[in-house]
Structure formats: structure tokens, C-alpha cells
Amino acid sequence: xxxxxxxxxxxxxRTSDDSISALDISLIILKVPLSPLIVVTNSVVLVAIWKTTxxxxxxxxxxxxxxxxxxxxxxxxxxxxxxxxxxxxxxNDDILSSVSKTKDIAxxxxxxxxxxxxxxxxxxxxxxxxxxxxxNSLVTMNKTALAIxxxxxxxxxxxxxxxxxxxxxxxxxxxxxxxxxxANFFAYFEVYRVVIRHRGQIHSQMQxxxxxxxxxxxxxxxxxxxxxxxxxxxLFLLCxxxxxxxxxxxxxxxxxxxxxxxxxxxxxxxxxxxxxxxYFWRQSNIRQAVKRxxxxxxx
Numbered sequence: 001x002x003x004x005x006x007x008x009x010x011x012x013x014r015t016s017d018d019s020i021s022a023l024d025i026s027l028i029i030l031k032v033p034l035s036p037l038i039v040v041t042n043s044v045v046l047v048a049i050w051k052t053t054x055x056x057x058x059x060x061x062x063x064x065x066x067x068x069x070x071x072x073x074x075x076x077x078x079x080x081x082x083x084x085x086x087x088x089x090x091x092n093d094d095i096l097s098s099v100s101k102t103k104d105i106a107x108x109x110x111x112x113x114x115x116x117x118x119x120x121x122x123x124x125x126x127x128x129x130x131x132x133x134x135x136n137s138l139v140t141m142n143k144t145a146l147a148i149x150x151x152x153x154x155x156x157x158x159x160x161x162x163x164x165x166x167x168x169x170x171x172x173x174x175x176x177x178x179x180x181x182x183a184n185f186f187a188y189f190e191v192y193r194v195v196i197r198h199r200g201q202i203h204s205q206m207q208x209x210x211x212x213x214x215x216x217x218x219x220x221x222x223x224x225x226x227x228x229x230x231x232x233x234x235l236f237l238l239c240x241x242x243x244x245x246x247x248x249x250x251x252x253x254x255x256x257x258x259x260x261x262x263x264x265x266x267x268x269x270x271x272x273x274x275x276x277x278x279y280f281w282r283q284s285n286i287r288q289a290v291k292r293x294x295x296x297x298x299x
Contacts, residue, residue: 245264
């Protein structure tokens with residue numbers, strides 16, 4: 001998702017960018033199969049959760065929101081990225097000149113949705129582990145739907161600020177990003193503390209296994225789910241760090257960095273296909289639901 005906020009390139013840069021380079025061709029070759037792969041994998045996850053009543057939980061509702069964001073990357077951002085590259089071959093590109101701006105704005109929105117949703121999922125797993133006896137009353141489907149609406153509103157507003165060039169709001173969005181990073185750190189620190197404390201209670205729980213067996217199994221499932229989301233968060237950071245580093249470099253160098261965003265943007269796109277793979281690998285309930293959807297027999 002190309003969120004280049006630097007100034008327009010000068011005539012020298014423009015001349016050098018008027019032809020498609022070998023790197024451009026390589027990235028297009030990569031993105032052409034990557035786009036349908038993103039669409040298929042995230043669509044399967046969405047359909048599996050939708051058709052499996054037992055998966056209709058607040059946590060999975062947030063996972064669906066992340067899958068919708070990833071699906072939009074495959075349906076919208078990837079094709080726009082390819083079109084934006086191919087427009088270099090068009091002599092009169094008046095019609096396609098808006099492609100780059102559309103890609104930037106949609107990309108910012110979807111980046112925001114992904115980041116805020118991953119943060120919300122992290123907090124959800126922390127609440128589920130720390131307050132597992134009161135989780136159903138603390139986190140409901142209606143509250144989750146409201147949180148998702150807020151996520152899309154904030155993300156849409158942030159992308160609109162680029163279109164309207166409201167630079168005064170950029171520090172606010174920076175504060176939101178920092179707050180999300182702190183919230184994720186706090187959530188996983190609390191998860192770690194709860195897991196360590198729970199391990200110390202295993203022996204005493206074994207003494208009353210008949211009463212606590214159900215709660216113990218539930219806690220193990222929640223712990224595995226929290227670890228899965230931690231992996232998703234790590235994947236998110238790994239995929240976005242090269243792009244963030246490029247943005248920071250552009251701010252300090254204060255020159256046109258447009259041509260340097262192609263590779264980091266592609267790494268960001270990979271996150272949209274790695275997420276559903278992570279769900280399938282780590283969450284047995286989603287894996288079984290996907291197998292049923294694809295009419296696979298479990299061994």
C-alpha cells in the first residue's frame with residue numbers, strides 16, 4: 001500500500017520513471033498470482049467462519065474483519081498497483097493518472113484497518129485469558145461490531161486526510177499508532193503473566209480435576225489462541241517494518257522516495273496471504289471448518 005507523502009519527483013526523476021524497469025516487471029509477475037491467492041485464502045476463511053455457528057464469537061468476528069481487509073488488498077490494491085505500474089507505458093495517461101492516488105488512499109485505509117484490528121484482537125485475547133470467567137459479559141458481539149465500525153471510521157478518516165491534505169492531523173495519527181504499539185505490548189505482557197501464573201496453579205487444579213477439567217481445557221484453548229494472535233502480530237510487524245523504515249528515511253532525507261516503495265509495498269502485500277495460512281495452521285477449529293467447506297476428510 002503505497003503511502004508516499006513526499007513531494008512530487010522533479011523532471012529528472014520523472015524521465016527515469018517513464019519506462020518499466022526489470023524490477024517493475026518482476027514485481028508484476030509476483031503480484032499477478034499473489035492477488036487471486038489472497039482472495040481465495042481469505043474468502044475460504046470468511047466462508048468457513050460464516051457457515052460454522054460455533055465460530056460466531058467476538059474474537060472470530062475480529063478475525064473476519066482482518067480477513068475482509070486482506071481480501072480488499074487482493075481485490076483492489078493489488079490490481080491498482082499493477083495498473084499504476086503499467087500506466088508508465090501510456091503516453092496520454094490522463095485517465096489512469098488517478099490510479100496512484102486511489103491506490104494510496106485505499107492503501108492507507110486498509111493499513112489502518114489491519115493495524116487497529118490486530119490491536120483489538122490482541123486486547124480481546126488478553127481479556128479472554130485474564131477475565132475468562134467474565135469474558136462473555138465483558139465482550140459481546142454488539143460491542144465488537146461497534147469496535148469494528150470505529151476501526152473503519154478512524155481508518156477512513158485518516159485516508160481522507162491525505163486526500164484533503166490535512167497535515168495538522170498527522171501527529172494525531174502518529175499518536176494513535178504509538179498507542180496501538182503500547183496496547184499490544186501491554187496485552188501480550190499480561191498474557192505472559194497470566195500463563196505463568198496458570199502454570200503455577202496446574203498442580204492444585206489437578207487435585208480437583210473433576211470440577212475444573214472443563215475450565216482447564218478452555219484455558220488451554222484460550223492460551224493457544226493468544227499465541228496464534230501473537231504470531232499474527234509478529235508477522236504484521238515483520239511485513240510492515242521495511243515500509244515504515246522507508247517512510248522514516250523519506251522524512252529525514254527529504255527527497256523523492258517514490259521508486260523505493262515498490263519492494264516494501266510488496267512485502268506488505270504478503271501479510272494478507274500469510275494471515276489466513278496462520279489461522280489454518282494454528283487454530284484447529286478454523287482448520288476443521290475450512291476442511292468441511294472444501295469437502296476434505298479429516299484423517
